[in-house]
Amino acid sequence: MEDDDLLAIAFLLTIKKKKKRRYWVHPLNTRRIYESSFYLKRTKLRAHPDKFFDFYRMSINSFDELHNGIRDKLIKQNTSMRLSLDTEEKLTVTLRFLATGKNFEELHFEYLMGSRTVSAVVKETCTAIWEVFQPLEMKPPSSKERWLEIAENYYRRTNFPNCVGSVDGKHIRLISPLHSGSAFYNYKHFYSVVLLAVVDSDYRFIAVDVGAYGRDSDSNIFNNWNFGKKLIQNRLNMPEAKPLPNTNDTPLPFVFLGDEAFPLNNNFMKPYPRSNLNTQRRIFNYRLSRSRRVVECAFGILSNKWRIFHTSMTIPPEFAVLVTKTACVLHNFVRRRDGYRFEDTLTHYFEDIPYRSPQHRSTNRGRNIRDNFAEYFMTPAGEISYQYNERINNLQE
Helix, strand or coil: CCHHHHHHHHHHHHHHHCCCCCCCCCCCHHHHHHHCHHHHHHHHHHCCHHHHHHHHCCCHHHHHHHHHHHHHHHCCCCCCCCCCCCHHHHHHHHHHHHHHCCCHHHHHHHHCCCHHHHHHHHHHHHHHHHHHHHHHHCCCCCCHHHHHHHHHHHHHHHCCCCEEEEEEEEEEEECCCCCCCCCCECCCCCEEEEEEEEECCCCCEEEEEEEEECCCCHHHHHHHCHHHHHHHCCCCCCCCCECCCCCCCCCECCEEECCCCCCCECCEECCCCCCCCCHHHHHHHHHHHHHCHHHHHHHHHHHHHCHHHHCCECCCHHHHHHHHHHHHHHHHHHHHHHCCCHHHHCCCCCEECCCCCCCCCCCHHHHHHHHHHHHHCCCCCCCCHHHHCHHHHHHCC
16 A cells, blocks of 8 residues: 555544534523523622622622723624623623632533633633723822822831831642643642732732742742832832831831841831840831731732632633732722621631742841831830730740
């Protein structure tokens, strides 16, 4: 038999083995406008605002504002072959993906559209939300007045003066990405990308960085982040140093708060090392830890409202980055309009980034500023009564 004949037979066998597409549109999906969850519930939910909030994780007014903001980016033309998806339907599918953590196959059965269509809808809608609302809801302050407002609110809420934000990082769990090697495999032995966030006193994200490899440390990510670089280079337009409340002492700069993993410098405070703590340093660590709870609280609200973070994401890393950034923008959007429910702050499902000995050095100026804060917290002008609680002090030994 000639080679050409063998090739022809092999080609025919390959064609025969190929699975034929049985339907252009699956019969189940043709019933979408009659039987899908969106069309069955849209009117009924609007008649019950509390149930609407539980379902969409936001009020009716907030949903409508969000929809109106992105509608033009989601509109598609009908064709002779099929009707385009309703823009409100696209937003609903996306919010339910974020709110429940259901995979695309599960949403396919709920909304009667193909799994690939669900994936495309979520990606398209998340992109629209990020492009439209990130500049409105999560733009870092550009004026000194705005930084001062954050600092005043921070002091009122936490009793930590001259503080303009708390910083922390969390792992976003992934199912093992294809062809990623060990890049996304972290020190806690699962795959992840890192969410690094700066949070204000109202539990809103000032800025986020998402997408660093799970094996990277907080400090390395922060130093390579555009926001971190601007802080180090003094390009955030922060207010000039001023004396701490109720004193006429030497002015101290405005600072961000972080844990042991971050650098200590003029505008960034972290705890004293835990070995050989005296009372003054122990109280400083307590006051800093107490003030940093706002960032933990923000992560708690985020993960309990958008339960996609309760499980490992079954999507590629770059898609997970988009989903995470979108959830952070929605967090700010809803927080500003609808507030939050207390139960949303009780727990969160993120993994902390394990502390590893940093490769950077603390500056002498940073050490002096930290000492000045620590001394202030021991004076009548800066102390709070319960900082001397024996239980609090024993916890840090």
